[in-house]
Amino acid sequence: MRLCYANAMKKRLKKTLNFIVIFGLTGALVLTVAGQAVPVWATTVADIQNKIDQTQQEINDINNRIDSLTDEQDLIQEKIDDLNAEIINTMTSIGMKEDEISAKEAELEDKQVEINATEQEYIAAKERQDKQQSDMTMRARRMYENGKATYLNMFVIGEGLGDLLNRMDFIERVYEYDREKLKEFEETKNQVHDLWDMLEAEKTGLEEEKTRLEEDRVSLQNQKANLDTMLAQKKKESANYDAEIKKAKQEASVAKKLLQQEQRELKRLQAEQNKVNKPSAANGTYTATNYTATIDNASGSDLGKKVAKYACQYIGNPYVLGGTSLTGGADCSGFTYRVYSDFNYKLPRTSYEQRSAGREVQYSEAEPGDLICYDGHVGLYIGGGLIVHASTVKTGIKVSNAAYRTILSVRRII
Numbered sequence: 001m002r003l004c005y006a007n008a009m010k011k012r013l014k015k016t017l018n019f020i021v022i023f024g025l026t027g028a029l030v031l032t033v034a035g036q037a038v039p040v041w042a043t044t045v046a047d048i049q050n051k052i053d054q055t056q057q058e059i060n061d062i063n064n065r066i067d068s069l070t071d072e073q074d075l076i077q078e079k080i081d082d083l084n085a086e087i088i089n090t091m092t093s094i095g096m097k098e099d100e101i102s103a104k105e106a107e108l109e110d111k112q113v114e115i116n117a118t119e120q121e122y123i124a125a126k127e128r129q130d131k132q133q134s135d136m137t138m139r140a141r142r143m144y145e146n147g148k149a150t151y152l153n154m155f156v157i158g159e160g161l162g163d164l165l166n167r168m169d170f171i172e173r174v175y176e177y178d179r180e181k182l183k184e185f186e187e188t189k190n191q192v193h194d195l196w197d198m199l200e201a202e203k204t205g206l207e208e209e210k211t212r213l214e215e216d217r218v219s220l221q222n223q224k225a226n227l228d229t230m231l232a233q234k235k236k237e238s239a240n241y242d243a244e245i246k247k248a249k250q251e252a253s254v255a256k257k258l259l260q261q262e263q264r265e266l267k268r269l270q271a272e273q274n275k276v277n278k279p280s281a282a283n284g285t286y287t288a289t290n291y292t293a294t295i296d297n298a299s300g301s302d303l304g305k306k307v308a309k310y311a312c313q314y315i316g317n318p319y320v321l322g323g324t325s326l327t328g329g330a331d332c333s334g335f336t337y338r339v340y341s342d343f344n345y346k347l348p349r350t351s352y353e354q355r356s357a358g359r360e361v362q363y364s365e366a367e368p369g370d371l372i373c374y375d376g377h378v379g380l381y382i383g384g385g386l387i388v389h390a391s392t393v394k395t396g397i398k399v400s401n402a403a404y405r406t407i408l409s410v411r412r413i414i
Helices: 002-018 045-158 161-277 292-297 302-312 332-341
Strands: 021-023 029-033 036-040 359-361 371-374 377-383 386-392 396-401 409-412
Touching (some): 292 302, 292 377, 302 332, 302 377, 302 386, 332 377, 332 386
Antiparallel strands (some): 029 036, 371 409, 377 386
16 A cells, blocks of 8 residues: 555656746746647636645655654654664573573582592492402401311310310301401492492483583574574564655655745736736626635625635635734734725624624524634625635645634634
């Protein structure tokens, strides 16, 4: 939809650029067609007013498009801000993960030191156990071999049974000592081995945690890469909107210049008409406008219709605060004051005072020439539910629906 609208506006802009109004000293309307100046005599005030209305509508359409583009760009900027914030948060999370990974690596290094030390303890414990086992076996063999000769000597020499029993008791105590030591070394070795297994399990757990952290870091890095891509795309979209807005503003600038030229031409034509055939109550001759038929078809007095037709001659002229000039500028009550003054009717100067002028009639009975009074504003009824009035500085003297604001009073002056 926006593309179709942009193409339509492009055609209108091209037409505008090809027809730029320039005024010559002769008063002729000069148009540049395909780069060549061609004098064209303007037709009527109504034609120029139509052009002014069309150009103003173009400006309004362009301004609406600029507003729409700006709103869309604001939404994109909001997304850009969100993405920037998300990227910062993701980078912070990545930094935290890297810190956790470094901490796990340090724990793994410490755990490996503990494992290495435990491994050495286990080797030493096992060596002590093996040596105890070897010593015990050797002593048992020697005691067994020596025991045969000792027992024989005891019987031959006659050392006696008591000495034999003493020797046997000594052997028993040596065996019991070796067995206890062997058991003690076995338990120590097993304890060290259990600690070794526990440290290895803890190391495996730390390695698994480190692996998970590294996976999280990779996931966050991928997330940041996606966010960077989205951010670049949004920045590109924003730049495109910048270009569209800039182009639209250039179109509006050209259209505004054209509007100013058309308004100057309107004033020139009105001034020429005023010189040749100045509208007045005396002659009652007025140039036809777009609203002549509306006035003629309305019910009401001939004089009231003349007042309405006379007032419509000045559509497009400027609004000037405090002014009473139909050509140089007037405010709302200054406009109605001057129109009626030219018909030799003296109205109060302010809109508040004019609300009490003449006599009150119902809006349903309003006729051309009646005053339509609002809160702080006044216009002249021309029939068909329309008023002509000095509206605002921006729009000047124009025609509007009579009910565009709350009507406080309708005053019949004639």
